[in-house]
Amino acid sequence: MEALQSGGVDFQVSAETGQDHGRKSLRRTLPPAPAPLQSSEAFIRPHLRQLAPYTPILPFEILSTQLGRLPKDIVKLDANENPYGPPPEVLQALGKLEFLYIYPDPESRRLRAALAKDSGLEAEHILVGCGADELIDLIMRCTLEPGEAIIDCPPTFTMYVFDADVNGAKVITVPRRLDFSLDVDGIRNAVKQHHPKVVFLTSPNNPDGSLIGEADLLEILKMPVLVVLDEAYIEFAGDSSRLTWVKKHENLIVLRTFSKRAGLAGLRVGYGGFPLSLIKYLWRAKQPYNVSVAAEVAACAALENSVYLEEVKAALVSERERMFGLLQGVSFLSPFPSHANFILCAVKEGMTAAKLKVRVNFNYCQVDP
Numbered sequence: 001m002e003a004l005q006s007g008g009v010d011f012q013v014s015a016e017t018g019q020d021h022g023r024k025s026l027r028r029t030l031p032p033a034p035a036p037l038q039s040s041e042a043f044i045r046p047h048l049r050q051l052a053p054y055t056p057i058l059p060f061e062i063l064s065t066q067l068g069r070l071p072k073d074i075v076k077l078d079a080n081e082n083p084y085g086p087p088p089e090v091l092q093a094l095g096k097l098e099f100l101y102i103y104p105d106p107e108s109r110r111l112r113a114a115l116a117k118d119s120g121l122e123a124e125h126i127l128v129g130c131g132a133d134e135l136i137d138l139i140m141r142c143t144l145e146p147g148e149a150i151i152d153c154p155p156t157f158t159m160y161v162f163d164a165d166v167n168g169a170k171v172i173t174v175p176r177r178l179d180f181s182l183d184v185d186g187i188r189n190a191v192k193q194h195h196p197k198v199v200f201l202t203s204p205n206n207p208d209g210s211l212i213g214e215a216d217l218l219e220i221l222k223m224p225v226l227v228v229l230d231e232a233y234i235e236f237a238g239d240s241s242r243l244t245w246v247k248k249h250e251n252l253i254v255l256r257t258f259s260k261r262a263g264l265a266g267l268r269v270g271y272g273g274f275p276l277s278l279i280k281y282l283w284r285a286k287q288p289y290n291v292s293v294a295a296e297v298a299a300c301a302a303l304e305n306s307v308y309l310e311e312v313k314a315a316l317v318s319e320r321e322r323m324f325g326l327l328q329g330v331s332f333l334s335p336f337p338s339h340a341n342f343i344l345c346a347v348k349e350g351m352t353a354a355k356l357k358v359r360v361n362f363n364y365c366q367v368d369p
């Protein structure tokens with residue numbers, strides 16, 4: 001199966017190879033034969049020398065130059081951003097920034113207080129990061145000895161494997177079923193057999209937008225493994241966040257982000273809810289100034305305009321439904337129902353995802369094959 005996500009994407013699935021080809025997954029392929037080491041390469045940790053180079057997505061400015069179009073004329077959908085952007089209060093607050101020569105608050109106190117008010121989870125359970133991406137890496141750095149394992153349930157967000165590779169962890173793969181639901185028995189068996197430290201779950205899942213049901217989550221929470229529930233797209237789901245569950249489940253971490261809901265992907269602000277028994281160790285290991293002054297000010301300003309955030313969410317959800325109907329009418333596409341701000345499509349009938357990407361790009365809309 002080839003797949004194309006529209007409405008924001010960073011993933012492709014190929015059933016023939018069983019590999020995922022996302023913005024950060026390509027480097028799991030090892031280079032064919034190790035080249036002789038340059039003398040300075042001996043300084044690099046051996047497991048990092050084995051990683052194939054990282055293939056980044058095309059930066060917006062480069063894309064704009066390549067297409068000969070102004071950035072404002074391009075609809076960029078290949079990293080699941082929020083094309084409506086942040087509330088106007090964000091730009092106003094950034095324009096008034098002072099004291100940029102002073103380091104930011106290492107505890108992001110203002111933002112954590114605002115998040116507590118927004119989410120109903122007390123600030124002492126909340127830690128803010130340079131995107132949810134940073135928190136995924138921080139969790140691994142705090143939990144995994146080299147050679148210890150995580151469970152990954154592909155197709156899913158490729159950063160879990162990316163960070164596992166960098167941290168020298170093993171990846172136990174328990175693929176999702178054909179309908180993208182979790183294979184809970186498979187996870188249970190993998191936990192018994194491999195004793196992984198952490199399982200990464202994503203709801204709504206990237207790339208398909210499916211939700212994890214409460215019964216499955218509760219079943220997995222009974223297992224002797226730390227569960228990281230990534231809710232980057234939960235605002236578009238019509239399902240409530242499980243952020244406050246971290247108060248009653250000692251083995252649960254819930255991750256959220258400002259990138260999607262608040263249109264702040266460029267400023268890099270994510271946050272997590274943690275049990276108190278775990279969060280104290282993450283505080284010890286995090287970089288002191290991981291959230292910039294601009295990022296904290298912007299996130300606080302975004303939370304002040306909840307009306308705008310609700311309106312944008314409603315607009316994205318209604319556009320998603322409209323788009324789903326339109327995609328159903330395209331003979332060579334089979335869209336999957338989504339609870340996120342993107343739609344995954346199987347590409348069929350002689351069309352390929354790669355061909356389609358070229359066509360769509362020609363019309364100044366950036367999607368992933």
Ligand SMILES: Cc1ncc(COP(=O)(O)O)c(C=O)c1O
Pocket residue numbers: 010079080130131132133134157202205206230232256257258259265268269270
């Ligand atoms: C499931 C999932 N989690 C986390 C992220 C990254 O979030 P952030 O921008 O806060 O690093 C993404 C980004 O696409 C994602 O798809």
